[in-house]
Amino acid sequence: MSFTSEIKAQICKEEVDRNQARAQLCALFQMRASLHMNMSGMYLSYQTENANIAKHVFQLMKMVYDVNPRLSVVKNMRLKKNNFYRIQVFEKANEILSDLGIVTETGLHYKPLNKMIRSEKMARAFLQGAFLASGSINNPKTSNYHLEMSSTEQELMESIQKIMERFYLPAKIVQRKKYFVVYMKAGDKIADFLRLCNASQALFEFEDSRIQRDFFNQITRLDNCEVANEIKTQKAAKKQLAYIEILEKNSHRVDISEKIRHVMEIRKKFPDANMNELCEEVYREYGDIISKSGMKHRLNRIKTMATSLEEDV
Numbered sequence: 047m048s049f050t051s052e053i054k055a056q057i058c059k060e061e062v063d064r065n066q067a068r069a070q071l072c073a074l075f076q077m078r079a080s081l082h083m084n085m086s087g088m089y090l091s092y093q094t095e096n097a098n099i100a101k102h103v104f105q106l107m108k109m110v111y112d113v114n115p116r117l118s119v120v121k122n123m124r125l126k127k128n129n130f131y132r133i134q135v136f137e138k139a140n141e142i143l144s145d146l147g148i149v150t151e152t153g154l155h156y157k158p159l160n161k162m163i164r165s166e167k168m169a170r171a172f173l174q175g176a177f178l179a180s181g182s183i184n185n186p187k188t189s190n191y192h193l194e195m196s197s198t199e200q201e202l203m204e205s206i207q208k209i210m211e212r213f214y215l216p217a218k219i220v221q222r223k224k225y226f227v228v229y230m231k232a233g234d235k236i237a238d239f240l241r242l243c244n245a246s247q248a249l250f251e252f253e254d255s256r257i258q259r260d261f262f263n264q265i266t267r268l269d270n271c272e273v274a275n276e277i278k279t280q281k282a283a284k285k286q287l288a289y290i291e292i293l294e295k296n297s298h299r300v301d302i303s304e305k306i307r308h309v310m311e312i313r314k315k316f317p318d319a320n321m322n323e324l325c326e327e328v329y330r331e332y333g334d335i336i337s338k339s340g341m342k343h344r345l346n347r348i349k350t351m352a353t354s355l356e357e358d359v
Contacts, residue, residue: 049184088139173213215238287317
């Protein structure tokens with residue numbers, strides 16, 4: 047089972063009251079349901095590949111509207127050959143759509159009415175329904191953090207974006223062909239969304255993976271930083287040793303102070319040492335207390351004298 051399927055299974059297991067069920071159904075139907083006509087009149091159809099969602103929609107319909115939806119399994123003969131679960135509601139279809147605010151006297155509505163999302167509880171339930179209908183979250187163990195929900199109705203996705211902003215979830219919208227996609231990439235905000243949906247087990251798994259990934263990323267960055275510093279130190283030491291060799295070959299032409307000579311000797315003894323280590327070795331060998339900036343100044347002095355000798359040649 048994929049990470050997204052686990053989340054949806056957990057949402058479907060959560061107990062909801064009548065108002066929460068209505069809000070979930072509103073989102074589910076606005077995102078994925080279709081309206082049909084036959085000889086008997088109008089009927090609703092909802093189709094999904096997820097058995098848990100099909101069962102959930104079936105139970106919500108019976109609980110809220112006391113209807114007996116028809117549940118059928120359709121075998122997909124294409125590449126994946128997954129089963130499709132189709133729920134059809136032939137009775138009270140118009141009454142149900144009217145109660146959910148999808149159909150009113152003014153026609154079809156492609157975004158939720160205020161009455162369906164006015165309270166925080168119903169707004170959370172609407173987001174749960176929207177995620178069940180079209181949501182996905184990448185597995186944090188294998189991918190970058192990414193949550194998205196999609197629909198062909200721009201107005202609906204803009205409404206979902208606004209609802210998410212009510213819960214401090216800064217989602218963005220992008221268009222992909224005929225679909226409008228609401229998405230987030232921040233790991234902490236995706237965790238907040240899972241918390242909002244009461245998907246506790248998925249939240250623990252997500253947070254555990256996020257902590258491990260962030261920890262290893264931090265270790266990698268530190269390792270890379272240490273390697274870069276080591277390479278930088280080795281390059282600088284190689285140049286310093288070259289300057290020291292020039293000064294020693296031309297010692298009769300330049301006046302080298304005792305403190306500079308101490309640094310020259312220590313650098314030759316410890317060609318791989320960094321600044322702090324050079325300071326410690328100078329103190330250990332000669333009892334000369336020198337700061338990191340003082341060491342840098344003396345090494346720069348060695349460079350200046352050696353460069354000057356090269357220019358005079």
